[in-house]
Amino acid sequence: MTEKKFRPVPDKEPESMNKRLSFSIITPITLNEERHYPDRIMTDISSLHLFLAILTAVNVAVFILFASDKRAAQKNARRTPERTLIVSALFGPFGAYLAMKVFRHKTRKMLFYLVPLFALFQLFLMIGACIRF
8 A cells, every 4th residue: 555655844954864865855755565666766667658659659650651652652643742751750760761671662862861860869869768767
């Protein structure tokens, strides 16, 4: 059973109290009875999973967008504008790069040489998010 415990803020901070402890005194802490970890850690891990799930969904959608444009090109049907493809590659570069390699689509266009740079940028964002959380 979890319960919220509020620790009183002392009038004067004792000499032996470190800054880490003084930070935890200011904020309310919910303790997990089994491990005594703050529930905030569990929330942050859930946020990280949500962030990674959204990135995965966006990359899958971009992969499907590139695949549908390749299929339209083969059937001489209406195509997706290149501007739409490059903007979607900015948000889902891993899906775009994979689709470019799998379907051999947009590999000769100079503008689409930016896709690996977009992937590198998103990789740095994901690493930063993992460190932050």
